[in-house]
Amino acid sequence: MHILDTEGLTKRFPTVTALDGLTVTTGPGVTGLVGANGAGKSTLIKILLGLLPPTAGGARVLGLDVTTRGADIRRLVGYMPEHECLPPDVSATELVVHLARMSGLPRTAARERAADVLRHVGLAEERYRPIGGYSTGMKQRVKLAQALVHDPKLILLDEPTNGLDPRGRDEMLALIRRIGAEFGISVLVTSHLLGELERVCDHVIVIDAGRLLRSSAIGEFTQTTRSVTVEVDEGTQALADRLVELGHGVAPHGRMLLVEVSGPDTLDAIRDATADLGLCLIRLERGRQRIEDVFREAAGV
Amino acid sequence: MSEIYDIGYRHYDGPRLGRGHTTRALTVHSLRGVFGLGRPARSKLVPFSLAAIMVLPAIVSIAIMALMRRAGMSYSGYAVIMQAVVAIFLAAQAPTVVAPDLRFRVLPLYLSRPVTITEYVGAKVVAMTVALYALLAVPLTVMFAGELLIDLPGPPRTKEYVGAMLTGLLLAVLLAAFGLAIASLTPRRGLGVASVIALYLLASASVPIMYSTLLSAGNDAAARWAWLLNPFWLVDAVQVWVFGTTPNSEGGYPGGPVSFVIVVLLIAAAVAALALRYRKAASR
Ligand SMILES: Nc1ncnc2c1ncn2[C@@H]1O[C@H](COP(=O)(O)OP(=O)(O)OP(=O)(O)O)[C@@H](O)[C@H]1O
Ligand SMILES: [Mg+2]
Numbered sequence: 001m002h003i004l005d006t007e008g009l010t011k012r013f014p015t016v017t018a019l020d021g022l023t024v025t026t027g028p029g030v031t032g033l034v035g036a037n038g039a040g041k042s043t044l045i046k047i048l049l050g051l052l053p054p055t056a057g058g059a060r061v062l063g064l065d066v067t068t069r070g071a072d073i074r075r076l077v078g079y080m081p082e083h084e085c086l087p088p089d090v091s092a093t094e095l096v097v098h099l100a101r102m103s104g105l106p107r108t109a110a111r112e113r114a115a116d117v118l119r120h121v122g123l124a125e126e127r128y129r130p131i132g133g134y135s136t137g138m139k140q141r142v143k144l145a146q147a148l149v150h151d152p153k154l155i156l157l158d159e160p161t162n163g164l165d166p167r168g169r170d171e172m173l174a175l176i177r178r179i180g181a182e183f184g185i186s187v188l189v190t191s192h193l194l195g196e197l198e199r200v201c202d203h204v205i206v207i208d209a210g211r212l213l214r215s216s217a218i219g220e221f222t223q224t225t226r227s228v229t230v231e232v233d234e235g236t237q238a239l240a241d242r243l244v245e246l247g248h249g250v251a252p253h254g255r256m257l258l259v260e261v262s263g264p265d266t267l268d269a270i271r272d273a274t275a276d277l278g279l280c281l282i283r284l285e286r287g288r289q290r291i292e293d294v295f296r297e298a299a300g301v
Numbered sequence: 302m303s304e305i306y307d308i309g310y311r312h313y314d315g316p317r318l319g320r321g322h323t324t325r326a327l328t329v330h331s332l333r334g335v336f337g338l339g340r341p342a343r344s345k346l347v348p349f350s351l352a353a354i355m356v357l358p359a360i361v362s363i364a365i366m367a368l369m370r371r372a373g374m375s376y377s378g379y380a381v382i383m384q385a386v387v388a389i390f391l392a393a394q395a396p397t398v399v400a401p402d403l404r405f406r407v408l409p410l411y412l413s414r415p416v417t418i419t420e421y422v423g424a425k426v427v428a429m430t431v432a433l434y435a436l437l438a439v440p441l442t443v444m445f446a447g448e449l450l451i452d453l454p455g456p457p458r459t460k461e462y463v464g465a466m467l468t469g470l471l472l473a474v475l476l477a478a479f480g481l482a483i484a485s486l487t488p489r490r491g492l493g494v495a496s497v498i499a500l501y502l503l504a505s506a507s508v509p510i511m512y513s514t515l516l517s518a519g520n521d522a523a524a525r526w527a528w529l530l531n532p533f534w535l536v537d538a539v540q541v542w543v544f545g546t547t548p549n550s551e552g553g554y555p556g557g558p559v560s561f562v563i564v565v566l567l568i569a570a571a572v573a574a575l576a577l578r579y580r581k582a583a584s585r
Contacts (some may be wrong), residue, residue: 049413051583071415075317079413087405094339101326102414104317113313120310146410151313183310 001063003028003154003186004048008057011043011210018043020210021057026188029202030180033190040210041190042082045156048188049079062153075104078147082158082190085143088132092123092142095131096149103150110149117145120183121175137168144175148185155179157189161196173200230270231256231283242273256283324420327411331428335394344397351390352436355383359440363447372448376441376458376465377537377546380472383437384533387476388501390436391429395480396493398425404488408582418579426575429477430470437469464544472536475564478571479532485578504531512551525555532567535560 005025011018018040035041046052048061050070059066061073086095093114100110118127121141126134131142140160147155160176161169177200180187191197197204198218206213232239240257243250246269249260259270267284274281336352337344362373380387402408411421445462483500484493508531515524528534528550537549538560548554 051412071417074413075415077413079409081406081409081413083406085406085410087401087407089401098330099410099414101330102323102411102416104319104323104415105313106316106318109313109315116311150317150414184312 002026002060003031004059004061004188006044006057006059009044009047009054009059010056011040011047011052012055018210019047019054022207022210022212023057024205024212024215026203026205026215028186030176030187030189030200032197032201032204033188033207034192034194034197034204035190035207036192038209039192039207041207042158043210044207045079045158045188045190048156049074049077075150076153078150078152078155078185080143080147080155080157080160082162084139086131086139089130091130092118092127092134092138092145095142096146099146100149105150113149113151114145117149118142120148121145122171136163137165137171140164140168140172141175144172148179148183152185154186154188157187159190159192161191161193169196176200227258227260227286228267228270229253229256229283229285230259230281232274233280233282235277235279238277239273239279242277243269246273320415320420323414323416324424327416327421327424328428328431331398331425332431334397335428335432337397347393348390348432351386351393352439354386355436356440356443358383359444359447362444363451366448366451366453370453372453372458373444375547376444376461377468377540377544378549379441379444379465380437380469381533381537381549383440384505384531387433387436387533388505389498391433391476391480392494392497392501394432395429395477395484395497396487396490398429399481399485400488400490400493403485403582404490406585408579412583418583419576422575422579425481426474426477426572429481430473433476434470434473437473438466441465441469460544461546464540464546468536468540468543471539471564472532475532475536475568475571478568478575482571482574482578485575505533508534509551516552521552522555525550525552528554529560529563535564539564 002025007023009019009022016038020040022040022044033041033044043052047054047059047066050061050066050073053067062076064073064076066073096114096118097110100113101107105113118141121144123138123141123145126138131139134142140163144157144160147157157176161172164172173196176187176189179185180200180202189197189200194204194206201218203215203217205215230239236252236255236257240250240252243257243259248262248266248269251258259266261267270284271281333339336348337346358374358379365371365373374382402411408421412418441462445457445459448457480497483496487493487496508527511527511530512524515521515527529538534550534554538554540546541548541554542556542558542560554560
């Protein structure tokens, strides 16, 4: 089943056409929705939530039509708005418990889910303090927690990295990846930065002035090179030495190592070598060209 | 912080309750907010002090009934006599019900859930109505219980008590709808308090002046209409029409159902204003 699909979706406001004949489909996993300011990303999300009627065309979320099944969609979907939306004088726990109840959870379940979800987004003791005193990063986590608290099938995240510093951005992106991969919740995440989505998305949709520029799986965006990036906590040199010893091509790349892949056994060798040396493996991923480069090529810039 | 991430995600497969449940939960949540329950102590100070002041005349009346063996305060006049306290309560607490969600743009978090704008606004109006009604109904009922226990000579004033309880409900709906409509147009809490109070002062201070001016101009009939500009006397006029009680105004009110029609129109106008206000807020 498609997580969402739109057909000829059009939204006209009195002075602008926000969406213009948009036809896309996406499956489970993390989908990035990329576009410049005013491209129509937030408008698309509001239509998908059934809160804004399309001018023409149609859309379905989890197989449900947005114009007729809005209430059912909102039961199964979580939404994180792009703007600030948190009352300052209540605590994160109070707010998230209350919003869980607004999604139909009984009181005790709402409390348990709120505690779980706030832990998952990384809010510890501070969740009992009024939100007014939180940093931007913490507020973004609360916004994410309220979108997750009723265990939705899909969450719509509108610019979740907005206003975050580089570290906060990385943590938020890692969290989104986890939600898609480990929690088994599909994600639609918007950004005007193509680059930051390459690490977390399975599928990317690019829109411009309400029109579809491109929609494809991440693999088609990036040409997978025949190398993997390895990052370990400490002992990078020891690992490099060991892998070279075993006959693998290794090149240092900042704090990481680029290892040439000669076959499936290369990955086994990396795993065994880190284990033997007692190192802590932080990252093991395929080397990729950045999405931005692909677009620059595609656009002929 | 890293150990926090180690707990696996658990899915929720328990019950998901329907509309009735969420609307009720929102109503209770808002009602608790009116009285500052679950908030710091200072949020409880104003509502509970005002509620206590509302009960004082009932207690004094019981004392009069017990010691002097005669009726204390009338049930039908309670709201009119205590109107300033009720108005302050409305002005102080109506903004807490609607202002934060509008000012801090919390509304999308509700509307992206199975809560409709009508249910949201309805829950807020019901919560404020219940709070105002409690403010009136508790002292009336305390006083009536006192009267039954003391057993004065003659039959108990049951009809007057029931009439006051019913018109009290009408007054609570009118004040709640109006107070929330005004508060929702002024999302800054302080401004909301000030506008409700200003409007009430205007309605209560100007009415006796208009009445006496018209009266001295010899226009008795027009003078009686002046009372209807104040919600408390307006609803008292309904009480006089329906239950035949003694008017709590000088010179009485215009007869017939006109006061009731005005109340209904005012409630409809306030609800329409709320609907428009929230339709706009929802489309942001
Ligand atoms: N309610 C509205 N009334 C009129 N025009 C609107 C409305 N909402 C959005 N628009 C217009 O529609 C276009 C698309 O807006 P939208 O908010 O969907 O863009 P976006 O991709 O989310 O942009 P951003 O990155 O700035 O958030 C913009 O030109 C915007 O001005
Ligand atoms: Mg946007």
